[in-house]
Amino acid sequence: MRHVFLDHQSSTPVLPEVFDAMKPFFMEAFGNPSSLHQHGLRVRDAMKKARQQMAALINADSEEEIFFTSDGTESSNLAIKGVAYANERKGKHLVVSATEHPSVMQSVEFLEKQGWTCTRVSVDPEGLINLEELKAAITPQTVLVAVHHVNHDIGTIEPIVEVGRICAEKNVPLYVDCEASAGWLPVDVKQFGAALVSFSPHRFYGPKGVGVLYRNKKARIVSIMHGGVQEGGRRAGTENVPAIVGGGVAAEIALREMPTRIEHTATLQKRLWDGLKTNIKFIKLNGPEPGPMRVSTNLNLSTEFIEGEGQLLLCDMSGIAVASGSSCVSKSLKISHVLGAIGLDHALAQGNIIMSLGKGNTADDIDYVVEAFGKIVVKLRGMSPMWDEFERGVIDSVINPTGRGKSFSQHAADISGKAAH
Amino acid sequence: MSDTYTLYNQTVMDHFMNPRNMGDVKDADGIGEVGAAACGDIMKISLKIKDGRIEDARFKTFGCGSAIASSSMATELIKGRTIAEAMNFSNQEVVDALGGLPPVKIHCSVLAEEALKAALEDYVKKHPELAAQINKSEPVAV
Ligand code: FES
Numbered sequence: 001m002r003h004v005f006l007d008h009q010s011s012t013p014v015l016p017e018v019f020d021a022m023k024p025f026f027m028e029a030f031g032n033p034s035s036l037h038q039h040g041l042r043v044r045d046a047m048k049k050a051r052q053q054m055a056a057l058i059n060a061d062s063e064e065e066i067f068f069t070s071d072g073t074e075s076s077n078l079a080i081k082g083v084a085y086a087n088e089r090k091g092k093h094l095v096v097s098a099t100e101h102p103s104v105m106q107s108v109e110f111l112e113k114q115g116w117t118c119t120r121v122s123v124d125p126e127g128l129i130n131l132e133e134l135k136a137a138i139t140p141q142t143v144l145v146a147v148h149h150v151n152h153d154i155g156t157i158e159p160i161v162e163v164g165r166i167c168a169e170k171n172v173p174l175y176v177d178c179e180a181s182a183g184w185l186p187v188d189v190k191q192f193g194a195a196l197v198s199f200s201p202h203r204f205y206g207p208k209g210v211g212v213l214y215r216n217k218k219a220r221i222v223s224i225m226h227g228g229v230q231e232g233g234r235r236a237g238t239e240n241v242p243a244i245v246g247g248g249v250a251a252e253i254a255l256r257e258m259p260t261r262i263e264h265t266a267t268l269q270k271r272l273w274d275g276l277k278t279n280i281k282f283i284k285l286n287g288p289e290p291g292p293m294r295v296s297t298n299l300n301l302s303t304e305f306i307e308g309e310g311q312l313l314l315c316d317m318s319g320i321a322v323a324s325g326s327s328c329v330s331k332s333l334k335i336s337h338v339l340g341a342i343g344l345d346h347a348l349a350q351g352n353i354i355m356s357l358g359k360g361n362t363a364d365d366i367d368y369v370v371e372a373f374g375k376i377v378v379k380l381r382g383m384s385p386m387w388d389e390f391e392r393g394v395i396d397s398v399i400n401p402t403g404r405g406k407s408f409s410q411h412a413a414d415i416s417g418k419a420a421h
Numbered sequence: 422m423s424d425t426y427t428l429y430n431q432t433v434m435d436h437f438m439n440p441r442n443m444g445d446v447k448d449a450d451g452i453g454e455v456g457a458a459a460c461g462d463i464m465k466i467s468l469k470i471k472d473g474r475i476e477d478a479r480f481k482t483f484g485c486g487s488a489i490a491s492s493s494m495a496t497e498l499i500k501g502r503t504i505a506e507a508m509n510f511s512n513q514e515v516v517d518a519l520g521g522l523p524p525v526k527i528h529c530s531v532l533a534e535e536a537l538k539a540a541l542e543d544y545v546k547k548h549p550e551l552a553a554q555i556n557k558s559e560p561v562a563v
Contacts, residue, residue, distance in 0.1 A: 307462060309485035313428060313437065327460040328485035331525055346461055350483075383443050383489060385454065385465040385481035412463060416456025 003319040004365040008203075008297055008358035009152060009180060010323060014246065015205040015253060022207065022246035033239055034230060043241050050248025054212050057251040058178070058197055059188040061216075067231045068239050069211040072179040073103040075198035076146075078213055078235065079175045080107040082221035083144045083196070084116060091141030094118040097129045097158070098341040099151050101177055105337065108146075121147075125342050126288045127156030134163065138170045144219070145174045149192075150181035153325055153338040153354065154287030155298030157185070164193025173219040179203060183254035184261065184297050195219035201243075205359075206250030210243035257359075265357045266296035268366050272355065273299055275370030280377050284348060284399045286339065299355045300325075302348035304399050305387040305408075306380040311353050314376040320369055323354040345398045347386075347408035386411075429486060432520045436490035441497050444479045451547070453539025457484070457532045464492055466536040470544055473551075475499050475507055480536070487526035488533075491515050495533035504551070507541055510534060 014022075025046065031039025033047055051063035060066065069075045084094065096108055098120045108118045119137040122130050129147055138145065147163045150156065160176055167174040173195035178187045183204025189197050195218035202208040213235075215221055221234060228236035254261070269290045277283055282304035288294040303311065308326030315322045323329075325336030327350060335349040355369070381387040386408060389395045393404040395411045406414075427434050449467035456463050462484030469477035478499055480492035494515050499507050512530040516522050522530060545552055 305483070307484050307488075310437075310489060313486045316428075317438065326485075328462065328488075333460045333525070333528075350461060383440065383481060384483045385463055386483045388445070388481060412456050412461055415454050415463065416458050416461070 001319045002365070002368050003321075004361065004369055005321045006355040006357065006361070006369065007321045007323050009354070009356035011202050011208065012205045012358055013360070014207050015250060017253060018206055018246040018249045021249040022242040025242040025245050029241075033241060034228070046245050047239065047241065050244045050251075053248035053252045055214075057182060057187065057255050058199070058214055059190055060214050061190075064232075065214050065216050067213045067215060067234050068244050069213055069235055070209060070240065071202075071211040072101070072177075072198060072200040073211075075200075075211040075213040076101065076103040076175075076177055077107050078221070078224055079177075079196045079198060079215075080104060080144065080146065081111065081224045082234070083173065083175070083219055084111050085224070086220040086222040087143035091139075091143050092116045093139055093141040094144050094146070095121060095134065095137045095142055095172075096146040097121050097123060097134075097148065099123050099127055099153070099156075099338045100146060100148055101152050101179065102337075104146050104148075104177060123156075123341055126293070127151050127154045127338070127342050128288075128293075129158055129163065131159065131162055131166065135166050135170075138166070138172055142170070142172050145172050146177065147174065148177040148180070149187065150178070150185065150295045150298075151287070151338060152180045153336050154300045154342065155180070155295045156287050157181070157293055157295060160192050160194075164191075168193050175219075180298070181295060183251070183258070184265070185295055186258065189214055189216070196221075201247030201250045204250055204254040206247040207243045209240045210247045212247070261359050262296050264359055265361075266290065268357050268361055268363065269296050269299060271363060271366045272357070272369065275366065276301065276373060279370055279374040282397055282399045283377075286342065286344060286348075286352070297357045299357075301353050301355070302344065302399075303351045303353065303377055304348065304397055305351070305384050305390055306377060307350050308352045310380050311351070311373075311376055314379065315353075315373065318372045318376070320372060323356070325352040325354060326350050345407075345409060346412070348398055429490070429522070430520050432518075433487065433490045433522065436493040436519065437486040440480075440489055440493040442477075442479045442493060442500075443481070445481065446477050446479045449540075451540040451542075451544030453536045453541070453543055455532060455535040455539050457488075457528060459528045460484075462488055462529075462532065464488060464532045464536040466492065466496065466533075466540045468540045468544060470504065473503050475502050475504070478537075478540075480533075484532065485526070485529060487522050488529035490519060491522075491530040491533040492536065494518050495530075495537055499537060504541060504544070507537065510537055 051066040175196040182199030197214040308324035309328040339349040446467040454465040478496040512534040
């Protein structure tokens with residue numbers, strides 16, 4: 001069976017060059033970077049190089065602005081809580097976009113329980129932030145604005161330069177989560193006007209276990225981890241040296257190969273979406289059309305009348321690895337908050353699948369996926385009472401209304417006695 | 422990579438991949454369609470009943486792998502049972518027969534129990550003369 005990995009947003013394989021660069025730092029150069037002897041100094045030097053490589057990827061002025069954490073989630077926790085705590089006396093208000101990653105949303109919720117307030121700025125149906133609303137949300141008490149570069153679910157590229165301009169006018173630091181974009185789209189901290197930026201090498205062929213937080217002088221920040229003065233006192237704890245070294249190499253290669261990677265994935269993205277929409281009826285792309293508003297790696301699809309976990313499982317049994325934002329997939333039984341924020345109908349959110357491309361995918365892979373996914377949809381629709389009811393005119397399609405029958409959501413509410421969330 | 426790793430155990434995967442009794446019973450004597458309040462999914466069970474026994478049971482499910490496997494297993498289990506027996510059917514039987522479900526997926530098996538009971542109630546409604554005979558236990562609250 002063919003195996004096609006279409007979940008590059010969750011992680012990517014480590015490149016051979018990256019792995020080679022990491023190897024000496026397990027058994028040979030095992031020193032702790034905080035040590036003052038040869039062993040420590042050698043790894044400190046290697047980390048400095050990695051900082052420079054990370055800085056180059058995002059066009060930062062100096063490697064001193066690069067901090068290492070354990071992953072993207074820790075980076076956003078540090079960015080949000082670190083800035084909030086450092087500026088408590090100035091104000092206790094934050095502004096975030098409604099579709100930020102859970103690590104941002106839940107850090108904010110944590111702070112709200114301690115007396116901070118937060119404004120969540122709405123997005124349009126394609127996931128683009130409402131800039132007027134953003135402008136109006138910023139008050140003299142606002143200590144941080146957080147807007148991601150690219151959405152992790154639906155691939156929307158936010159107008160981050162304009163966001164940066166608004167923040168500069170209001171003199172509020174901006175945190176840009178670049179987890180879904182770094183390595184796949186140019187990230188320029190200066191052009192963005194960002195005070196903080198985070199990204200993770202494992203999203204672009206580096207190892208897991210290291211996250212990067214860029215921070216410049218526009219943002220005061222305190223450590224949320226205590227017990228040492230590593231990372232300039234901003235993040236206590238021994239650094240994951242092999243991962244940092246490997247991540248640096250991954251960043252360097254990503255920067256060099258970026259134009260090729262973008263072109264390759266953009267071609268496949270178009271081929272995949274064209275193939276799927278030709279092959280399958282009642283399928284919808286969530287987020288902008290492939291092009292300048294959407295990252296080239298992501299397709300977020302809703303296939304009507306069937307649920308996402310079943311699609312994911314059958315894909316897996318066909319050798320295709322994908323993700324889903326359906327409520328059945330989440331432990332909390334809630335649909336992805338991003339799909340909620342773009343106002344997607346519950347029935348479509350339930351049928352959600354996320355496919356994310358990488359440099360190793362081929363055109364043949366894509367053609368295989370188009371064919372296999374078509375069969376999966378037919379199989380699941382054959383089992384679905386909704387498909388049957390649609391064909392009999394009891395319920396209508398959301399994607400392509402025929403004017404017959406009631407809405408799926410109405411039907412679901414009628415029989416469960418509760419409105420679907 | 423091999424396909425050794427699956428999200429659910431082999432029995433659940435088997436019932437999900439090769440569901441038994443999928444479809445609609447022709448000229449059904451009872452039809453039940455219910456929705457899961459937790460995740461918004463939908464299950465439908467239709468029954469053929471003869472001489473007070475379930476002769477055939479079929480399902481259609483809009484839901485996760487566990488929901489599909491639960492409806493497949495539930496329809497297998499209840500075939501041949503009397504109405505009174507079926508009225509006492511519990512989702513635990515489905516869970517046990519499937520060799521267990523993850524805790525967060527137990528509600529999917531409850532959906533199968535509810536769909537079955539809704540189908541039985543539909544049948545009883547059409548045959549009021551039976552209501553007195555059937556020693557019906559209260560529907561299980563979930
Ligand atoms: S039917 Fe939604 S979680 Fe099982």
